Amino acid sequence: xxxxxxxxxxxxxxxxxxxxxxxxxxxxxxxxxxxxxxxxxxxxxxxxxxxxxxxxxxxxxxxxxxxxxxxxxxxxxxxxxxxxxxxxxxxxxxxxxxxxxxxxxxxxxxxxxxxxxxxxxxxxxxxxxxxxxxxxxxxxxxxxxxxxxxxxxxxxxxxxxxxxxxxxxxxxxxxxxxxxxxxxxxxxxxxxxxxxxxxxxxxxxxxxxxxxxxxxxxxxxxxxxxxxxxxxxxxxxxxxxxxxxxxxxxxxxxxxxxxxxxxxxxxxxxxxxxxxxxxxxxxxxxxxxxxxxxxxxxxxxxxxxxxxxxxxxxxxxxxxxxxxxxxxxxxxxxxxxxxxxxxxxxxxxxxxxxxxxxxxxxxxxxxxxxxxxxxxxxxxxxxxxxxxxxxxxxxxxxxxxxxxxxxxxxxxxxxxxxxxxxxxxxxxxxxxxxxxxxxxxxxxxxxxxxxxxxxxx
Numbered sequence: 001x002x003x004x005x006x007x008x009x010x011x012x013x014x015x016x017x018x019x020x021x022x023x024x025x026x027x028x029x030x031x032x033x034x035x036x037x038x039x040x041x042x043x044x045x046x047x048x049x050x051x052x053x054x055x056x057x058x059x060x061x062x063x064x065x066x067x068x069x070x071x072x073x074x075x076x077x078x079x080x081x082x083x084x085x086x087x088x089x090x091x092x093x094x095x096x097x098x099x100x101x102x103x104x105x106x107x108x109x110x111x112x113x114x115x116x117x118x119x120x121x122x123x124x125x126x127x128x129x130x131x132x133x134x135x136x137x138x139x140x141x142x143x144x145x146x147x148x149x150x151x152x153x154x155x156x157x158x159x160x161x162x163x164x165x166x167x168x169x170x171x172x173x174x175x176x177x178x179x180x181x182x183x184x185x186x187x188x189x190x191x192x193x194x195x196x197x198x199x200x201x202x203x204x205x206x207x208x209x210x211x212x213x214x215x216x217x218x219x220x221x222x223x224x225x226x227x228x229x230x231x232x233x234x235x236x237x238x239x240x241x242x243x244x245x246x247x248x249x250x251x252x253x254x255x256x257x258x259x260x261x262x263x264x265x266x267x268x269x270x271x272x273x274x275x276x277x278x279x280x281x282x283x284x285x286x287x288x289x290x291x292x293x294x295x296x297x298x299x300x301x302x303x304x305x306x307x308x309x310x311x312x313x314x315x316x317x318x319x320x321x322x323x324x325x326x327x328x329x330x331x332x333x334x335x336x337x338x339x340x341x342x343x344x345x346x347x348x349x350x351x352x353x354x355x356x357x358x359x360x361x362x363x364x365x366x367x368x369x370x371x372x373x374x375x376x377x378x379x380x381x382x383x384x385x386x387x388x389x390x391x392x393x394x395x396x397x398x399x400x401x402x403x404x405x406x407x408x409x410x411x412x413x414x415x416x417x418x419x420x421x422x423x424x425x426x427x428x429x430x431x432x433x434x435x436x437x438x439x440x441x442x443x444x445x446x447x448x449x450x451x452x453x454x455x456x457x
Contacts, residue, residue, distance in 0.1 A: 012168045013312040026305035026331040032174035033301030043204040044290045046192040048356040052202060053279040055443035058201040060286025064267045065147055065410045070260040072155050076103040077162030078390055079253020080174045085308040085391060096231040099245050100163045101238035108152065115151035129268065130275035137202045145205030150212055156242035157215035162238030163232045165417045166308050172222055180215025184208055191295045251339035252390050255399030262395045262406035269411055273418055273426055281423060284364035287355045292372040294440035295340040299380040302333045303387030310391035319452040326449065332382055337380040344373035371427025378434035385441035397444065401437060
C-alpha cells in the first residue's frame with residue numbers, strides 16, 4: 001500500500017505547472033482560513049449584538065488561551081506535515097505513515113494535558129489574562145467550554161488537517177476544517193442571543209466545542225473511507241520507538257510551537273495594557289484584531305498551502321521548481337496584502353461599526369485597526385519566509401524570527417509606544433516589528449534561493 005499509495009501523488013508535486021500546483025494547494029487552504037476567520041468573527045459578531053462590553057471583553061480576554069492551542073497544532077501539525085512531505089519527496093513512504101501516527105497521538109495526549117492543566121490553574125490564569133471583577137465570570141464560562149471540555153477536538157481537527165494536506169489533499173483538509181467552522185456560525189446565534197438560549201459568551205464557547213467535535217468526526221470518517229489509498233495513518237500499530245522521526249518532527253515543530261507561545265505572550269501583554277483602561281478599550285481592540293485576522297489568516301493560509309510543495313521539491317532536489325514556487329507565491333500574496341491594507345486603512349471605522357454600534361468603541365477600534373492593518377504587507381513576507389524555513393526543515397531559522405518578532409521587537413515596542421502615545425500607540429507595535437522582520441525575510445530567503453540555484457536544477 002505504501003508505494004502504490006504514494007505513486008499517484010507525484011503528478012501534483014512534480015509535473016503540474018507551478019502556478020496551477022500553487023493554486024491547487026493554496027485556494028482550498030485560503031478558503032478554509034477565510035471560513036475560520038468567519039468562525040472567529042462569529043463569536044465577536046453575535047456577542048457584540050448583545051451590546052454588552054463585558055460579554056465582548058470575555059471573548060477577547062480568552063483569546064490568548066485559544067491561541068495557545070496553536071502551539072500544540074504547530075508542534076505536531078507543522079512538524080509532522082513537514083516531515084511527511086519531505087519523506088514523500090524522498091519516496092520514503094514508511095516514514096510518512098509513522099510521522100503522521102506519531103503526530104496524531106502526541107497531539108491527543110498534549111490536548112488532554114492542556115485541558116487538565118487549565119482546569120487546575122484556572123483562577124491564577126484568569127488573573128494573568130487581565131480579567132477583573134466585571135469580566136471574570138463571563139471569561140471563565142467561555143473557557144469552560146472551549147478549553148476544559150474542548151481542547152482535544154479543537155487541537156485534533158487542526159492537526160489532522162495538516163496531516164491530510166501534507167500529501168496534497170488540500171481540498172479534503174479544507175472541507176474538514178470548514179465543516180466545523182460553518183456549524184459554529186449556525187449555532188452561535190442560537191446559543192448566544194436572547195431569542196435563542198441567551199447564554200452570551202458561554203453560548204459562544206459551547207457552539208465552538210460542538211463545532212470542533214463535528215470537524216474531528218469528518219476527518220475520522222475520511223481516513224476510514226480512504227484506507228488503503230492514503231499514507232496518512234492514525235493506527236496505533238504505526239507508533240514505533242523511532243528517535244529519528246521524533247527528532248525530525250520536533251526540529252520543525254518545537255520552533256513553530258515556541259513561535260505561537262510567544263504570540264500568546266504578546267497578546268496577553270497587549271490585553272493587559274488595554275484592560276487597564278476600560279472594557280470599551282478591550283472590546284475595541286478585540287474587534288479590530290478580529291477584523292485584521294481576515295487578511296492575516298489569508299497570508300497564513302497561503303504560507304501553509306505552499307509548504308507541502310516546497311517541502312517535496314526541497315527534499316527531492318527539484319531546486320528550480322522550488323524557486324519558482326516561492327517567487328510566484330511572494331508576488332501573488334504581497335500584491336493582495338497591499339490592496340487589503342489600503343482598503344482597511346480608509347474604511348476602518350465603518351468596519352468596526354459593523355460589529356458594535358457604540359460610538360466610543362467605533363472611535364477606539366477605528367484607530368486601532370488603522371495601526372494594525374499597516375503591518376499586513378510586511379507580515380505577509382514574514383509568514384512566507386517562516387513557511388519556507390518550516391517546509392525545508394530549518395526550524396532554527398523559524399525560531400530566530402519568532403524570538404525577534406515578539407521578544408526583541410514587538411513587546412518592547414508595546415511598552416515604548418504606549419508611553420509615547422497612550423492607548424493608540426499599542427496598535428503600531430506590530431508594524432514596527434514587521435518592518436524589520438520583512439527586511440530580514442527578504443535577505444534570508446534570497447540567500448536560500450541563491451544556494452539552491454548554485455546546486456543546480
